[in-house]
Amino acid sequence: MEIRFEKVNFQYSGLTDTTHALKGVDLKIEGTGEFIAVVGHTGSGKSTLVQLMNGLLVPNSGVVNVFGFRLPAKRNQKINELRQEVGLVFQFPEYQLFEETVLKDIMFGPKNFKKTKVNAEERALEAAKLVGLDDNILKSSPFRISGGQMRRAAIAGILAMDPKVLVLDEPTRGLDPQGRREMMDLFKEIHEKTNKTIILITHDMDLVSEYAKRVIVLSDGLITFDGTKEELFEKEDFKDYHLSEPQTIKILKYLEEEIGLKFKEKYTYDSLLEYIVEGEHE
Ligand SMILES: Nc1ncnc2c1ncn2[C@@H]1O[C@H](COP(=O)(O)OP(=O)(O)O)[C@@H](O)[C@H]1O
Ligand SMILES: [Mg+2]
Structure with a gap:
C-alpha cells in the first residue's frame, strides 16, 4: 500500500x-x-x-x-477515513489542544472519528506512552503543562488515531x-517502534x-x-540546489580530505563521535 x-x-x-x-x-x-x-x-x-x-x-x-x-x-x-490514514502534524501543534485534560485531548480523535469502534482511552494511553507523557500529566489541563509536553500531547492525539503515515x-x-533533538529522537523512536512512514x-x-x-x-x-x-x-x-551543507558533512569531509580518514557511516554525529572516542588515533 x-x-x-x-x-x-x-x-x-x-x-x-x-x-x-x-x-x-x-x-x-x-x-x-x-x-x-x-x-x-x-x-x-x-x-x-x-x-x-x-x-x-x-x-x-x-x-x-x-x-x-x-x-x-x-x-x-469518505474523506474522514483518508484523514485517519495520514496524520498531519502542523507547525505549533500545541495550538490544537482544547480539552479539559490532556487525556481527553488525546482521546478526542479515536472517540469522535474512528469508523470502527475502538477503545479510545486505551488508544490514548498507548499513544501517551509512546510519546513519553507520564500518567500524572494526563490528568492535567493541557494549558498547565510545559511547551514541550503540549507538543507531545498534540502528537499523541494524532498517533491515537493510528495513522499509517x-x-x-x-x-x-x-x-x-535540545528541544529540537528530543523532538526528533521522539519521531525516530516512533518510526523504529511502529515502522510507520514518516x-x-x-x-x-x-x-x-x-x-x-x-x-x-x-x-x-x-x-x-x-x-x-x-x-x-x-x-x-x-x-546548485542552494541547500546548506550539514555540519557533520563539513566536518567529516574535512577529516577525509585533509587527514585521509575513512568513515563507514558518513552523515551522523554518532559516526563522528565514535571516531573521536573510539577511533584509532595515530
Ligand atoms: N492559502 C494559500 N493561498 C494562496 N496561495 C498560497 C496559499 N498557500 C500557499 N500559497 C502559495 O503556494 C506556493 C507554495 O506554498 P507552500 O506549499 O506553502 O510552500 P512551502 O511550504 O514550501 O513554503 C507559494 O507560492 C505560496 O505563496
Ligand atoms: Mg510550508
Missing part, C-alpha cells in the same frame, strides 16, 4: 498570477518503513504537497492515490537545540543528514531531486 502522485498540478484559487504551487508532480511513497525529508525554499510547495496527501487540498489535474483512496474523490468516498510540517520550529518537512539540513533516509527536494513546485540522502549529499552539483 502506498501514496502515489501522478502528474499532479495544484493552484490556489484566487491567485492573480497563474503560477502553480505544484507542477506535474510524480511521486511514490511506501506506507511503511520510509523516513523522508521534504526540503526546499519557502514557497516551493512543501506544505501544499503534504496537504494533498490527506485531502485537505485536491489536485486541479492529475491524481493523488492514498492507500487506494483517490483524489479527486469519487462520490462514495505521520506527516510533520516543520515540527521543530521555535524549539531550542514525512518530515524541514529547513534544517542537519536534521536531514541525521534522521532522514530519503530526501525530496522541491523548487518552485517541481521535484528537483528524489533519492537517498547519501545520493543527494554526494551529488557533484549539490551546490
Whole structure:
C-alpha cells in the first residue's frame, strides 16, 4: 500500500498570477518503513504537497492515490477515513489542544472519528506512552503543562488515531537545540517502534543528514531531486540546489580530505563521535 502522485498540478484559487504551487508532480511513497525529508525554499510547495496527501487540498489535474483512496474523490468516498490514514502534524501543534485534560485531548480523535469502534482511552494511553507523557500529566489541563509536553500531547492525539503515515510540517520550529533533538529522537523512536512512514518537512539540513533516509527536494513546485540522502549529499552539483551543507558533512569531509580518514557511516554525529572516542588515533 502506498501514496502515489501522478502528474499532479495544484493552484490556489484566487491567485492573480497563474503560477502553480505544484507542477506535474510524480511521486511514490511506501506506507511503511520510509523516513523522508521534504526540503526546499519557502514557497516551493512543501506544505501544499503534504496537504494533498490527506485531502485537505485536491489536485486541479492529475491524481493523488492514498492507500487506494483517490483524489479527486469519487462520490462514495469518505474523506474522514483518508484523514485517519495520514496524520498531519502542523507547525505549533500545541495550538490544537482544547480539552479539559490532556487525556481527553488525546482521546478526542479515536472517540469522535474512528469508523470502527475502538477503545479510545486505551488508544490514548498507548499513544501517551509512546510519546513519553507520564500518567500524572494526563490528568492535567493541557494549558498547565510545559511547551514541550503540549507538543507531545498534540502528537499523541494524532498517533491515537493510528495513522499509517505521520506527516510533520516543520515540527521543530521555535524549539531550542535540545528541544529540537528530543523532538526528533521522539519521531525516530516512533518510526523504529511502529515502522510507520514518516514525512518530515524541514529547513534544517542537519536534521536531514541525521534522521532522514530519503530526501525530496522541491523548487518552485517541481521535484528537483528524489533519492537517498547519501545520493543527494554526494551529488557533484549539490551546490546548485542552494541547500546548506550539514555540519557533520563539513566536518567529516574535512577529516577525509585533509587527514585521509575513512568513515563507514558518513552523515551522523554518532559516526563522528565514535571516531573521536573510539577511533584509532595515530
Ligand atoms: N492559502 C494559500 N493561498 C494562496 N496561495 C498560497 C496559499 N498557500 C500557499 N500559497 C502559495 O503556494 C506556493 C507554495 O506554498 P507552500 O506549499 O506553502 O510552500 P512551502 O511550504 O514550501 O513554503 C507559494 O507560492 C505560496 O505563496
Ligand atoms: Mg510550508
